[in-house]
Amino acid sequence: MLASNKYYLKILSTLVLILLLFFSKGLLFAQAQPKVIAKAIIKNNFLKETNSVEFDLFLTRETDDWKYWANGTFQFDFDSSGYSANPTLHTIEFIQGSSDLDVSPMTGQLPTTSYYITPRVFTGRFSITIAGPETYQYCKIVPLDTTGIRIGRFRIKTQDNSKPPINFKWLAPFDYYQACAYKIDEDLLLMPNVVKEFENSNIEMYDRDYKTVAYIFDKAPEPKMIIKNFKATYVGRKRVLLTWETESEAFNKGFIIARAERTFEDGDAPSLTYKDTIADYRLGYNPHDSLIGLGTTPTGKKYYFMYDSVPFVGLEYCWELMYQDFFGTIHGKMAYDCIRIPNAVIVFAQSDPNPFNYKTKITYIVSDDLYLSCFVNDLQGKMVNRIYENEYRAMGKYDFELDAKSLAQQGLYNVVFLGVPIDDPTVELSNAVLKIQLVK
Numbered sequence: 001m002l003a004s005n006k007y008y009l010k011i012l013s014t015l016v017l018i019l020l021l022f023f024s025k026g027l028l029f030a031q032a033q034p035k036v037i038a039k040a041i042i043k044n045n046f047l048k049e050t051n052s053v054e055f056d057l058f059l060t061r062e063t064d065d066w067k068y069w070a071n072g073t074f075q076f077d078f079d080s081s082g083y084s085a086n087p088t089l090h091t092i093e094f095i096q097g098s099s100d101l102d103v104s105p106m107t108g109q110l111p112t113t114s115y116y117i118t119p120r121v122f123t124g125r126f127s128i129t130i131a132g133p134e135t136y137q138y139c140k141i142v143p144l145d146t147t148g149i150r151i152g153r154f155r156i157k158t159q160d161n162s163k164p165p166i167n168f169k170w171l172a173p174f175d176y177y178q179a180c181a182y183k184i185d186e187d188l189l190l191m192p193n194v195v196k197e198f199e200n201s202n203i204e205m206y207d208r209d210y211k212t213v214a215y216i217f218d219k220a221p222e223p224k225m226i227i228k229n230f231k232a233t234y235v236g237r238k239r240v241l242l243t244w245e246t247e248s249e250a251f252n253k254g255f256i257i258a259r260a261e262r263t264f265e266d267g268d269a270p271s272l273t274y275k276d277t278i279a280d281y282r283l284g285y286n287p288h289d290s291l292i293g294l295g296t297t298p299t300g301k302k303y304y305f306m307y308d309s310v311p312f313v314g315l316e317y318c319w320e321l322m323y324q325d326f327f328g329t330i331h332g333k334m335a336y337d338c339i340r341i342p343n344a345v346i347v348f349a350q351s352d353p354n355p356f357n358y359k360t361k362i363t364y365i366v367s368d369d370l371y372l373s374c375f376v377n378d379l380q381g382k383m384v385n386r387i388y389e390n391e392y393r394a395m396g397k398y399d400f401e402l403d404a405k406s407l408a409q410q411g412l413y414n415v416v417f418l419g420v421p422i423d424d425p426t427v428e429l430s431n432a433v434l435k436i437q438l439v440k
Contacts, residue, residue, distance in 0.1 A: 012039070013315050033303055037063045038075055039148070039182060041276040043218035045166050046178045050326040052157040053166050054095070057128060059180075060148030065211060066182035068139035069149070070202045071115075071132040073179040079217075080165040086122050090164070092119040092126050098153035101140050113138040119154055123358035125171055135200050136183035163326075170215040180205045181214045201302060223250035223296045230321050230335035234342070236369045237422065241308035242279070242319060244335060246300030251325040252293030254281025257305060262316045262338060268368065269318045269336035278308045280391035281324075293323060313368075314343035342367040345395075345419045346432040355437035356404065362415060362434065363399040370419040370430070376402070377414045384408060390420070402436070410440040 038061055045055035059069065065185060077085050094103075094117045102112040116131040125307045130151060133139050142149050158164050171177035181202040197203055205213050226247035233241045242257060258274035281291035287306050294301060310317055318338040324330045348365035366372065374387040407413060412435060419430035 014157045032209075034210055035063065035065075037061070037065045037211045038142075038181065038200045039178070039214045039216055040072070040170075040178070041148075041216045041218060042076065042168055042170075043220065044298070045168065045220050046223060046298075047163070047166050047326065048155065048295040048297075049157075050163060051161040052155055053164050054153060054155045055168070056098075056153050057151040058148050059142060059151055060146065061142040061144050062214075063211075064144065065397075066184070066186070066203070066205070067141055068136040068183045069132065069142050070136075070139055070181040071179075071343075072130050072181065074128045075171045075177045076168045076217075077125050078165045079167040079169040083165055085121055085126050087121045087123060089158055089160065089162075090121050090126075091158075091159065092121055092128075092191060093155050094128075095153040095155055096281060099151055100149040101151065102138075103152070108136065110257050115140075117152055125177075126156070128152075136185050139183050148280055155438070167219060168217055170217065174213070174215055178206075178213065178215060197201065223298070224248050225250045225252060225323065225331070225334075227321065227334050230319075230337050232317075232319050232337040232339045234339055234367070234395075235307065236367075238310050238313060238341065240310060240317070240319075240339070240341075241307055242305040242337075243303065244321060245302050246294070249294045249297050250302055251296055251327070253295075253324045253326060254293045255291040255303065255361045256280045256282075256322040256330065257308075258322070259292075259308060259310075260318050260320070262318050269320070269338055270333055272318055272320075274318075274320045278319075279305045295326075310341055313341045316340040321424045345370050345421060346430040348415050349415070349417060349432050349434040351402075351415070351434055351436045355439045359401050359403050359440045360436060361399055361401055363397065364432070364434075365397045366393050366395055366419065367424045369394050371422065372420075373418040375416055376407070377416060378408075379412055379414075384413070387415075392422075404438055407438050412437050 007205060038059060041058040041060065042055050043058065048054045057074065059072070061067070101115040101119065103117055104111060106116045106118065111131055112134050114133065120127045140149060156164060178308060181204050183200055183202065184197055185199060205211060228245050228247060230244040231242070233243070235241050256277060257279035258278045259278050260272040260274045262272060279288060279291060281288055281293070308319070318336060320332065321335040322330055322332045323334060345366050345368040346364065347367045350363050351360045352363070353360055361376060370376045370393055371390045372393045373389050375383050376385040376387070377383055386401060415434040415436060417432040
């Protein structure tokens with residue numbers, strides 16, 4: 001019986017040894033590959049101006065190990081051989097309103113309910129320090145998704161107006177240069193009466209063995225200049241409104257617009273010679289300041305130029321849209337549009353219904369600002385109804401109702417329009433005659 005017990009004890013000892021070896025190998029594996037519980041990401045970096053680059057700093061939560069973000073210190077440099085951060089050459093600033101955090105100006109004391117963001121330049125590194133609230137209730141909850149939170153957008157400038165690199169690298173070793181901490185609202189351990197972490201402690205995310213933060217730099221795609229919907233619209237009195245949109249912009253300082261006349265003998269718009277520059281962002285005053293570009297951005301905006309004044313009516317004009325980049329190059333032939341400037345201002349008149357027996361709606365369109373007279377004559381030329389007399393009409397579409405009671409008898413009538421141009425002797429005196437029939 002004693003021999004039997006020794007046999008079982010030997011087997012049990014062997015099993016314990018195997019378990020210990022297995023457990024120790026598991027620990028070694030865990031130490032070799034700590035779990036990533038957060039990611040710090042620099043992305044959306046663009047050369048905004050000739051001497052500045054902008055970028056976003058994001059933080060994501062990868063696991064349920066934490067929820068309330070407390071603070072962090074992030075340090076990086078340019079990813080360019082022989083070129084590095086220099087406090088005498090570079091500045092770095094936080095762009096106000098760009099953070100998902102509740103950011104307040106620094107007061108000289110630690111924040112209680114909001115965050116402080118402090119970007120700085122040192123020799124060989126840029127540093128962004130974020131100090132967070134004292135208690136977890138005011139800390140930002142980071143969603144468990146691939147987007148996370150935007151800590152902020154930042155701008156680095158050169159003080160000598162030279163062009164900085166646009167790519168960055170995180171400083172390593174990470175446990176020396178970087179820091180990231182969270183808070184908890186209760187003890188993480190399940191064992192009663194054993195406290196591992198206290199409520200509102202700043203708990204470091206990096207502990208070498210079990211958890212870590214991954215530091216990532218997403219290189220931005222090559223920016224593109226995308227322009228659409230360039231349009232010339234005649235608005236009257238020889239004035240033309242020019243509008244367009246950008247979907248994205250690349251190194252765009254601003255737009256330039258040139259104009260050309262087109263005759264029947266000329267070809268399509270790109271083949272014309274655009275001699276007259278009518279808008280240029282470099283002039284720098286209204287309305288030219290509306291032409292200033294956004295630099296480099298993945299999103300665009302709507303632009304306009306009010307107005308180009310053409311020299312003559314009755315001709316067709318074309319406009320070419322260009323832009324200048326940060327490096328001085330003017331990019332032509334980006335977009336074109338052409339329109340004919342009318343020299344007759346009453347271009348449409350219609351009666352509905354026609355014939356009519358009760359009333360009819362008269363609709364007309366004027367293609368320029370004018371003083372308008374309108375009356376109804378019978379077939380003998382006698383005026384039977386005066387509608388307007390020398391009334392101002394801006395370019396546009398109008399209508400009025402004509403009542404059968406105002407006409408003496410059934411038959412044919414002429415609705416006569418007479419248009420007098422405003423301050424432009426080159427525009428023809430316009431007239432239009434609309435025939436209507438009254439049936440009683």
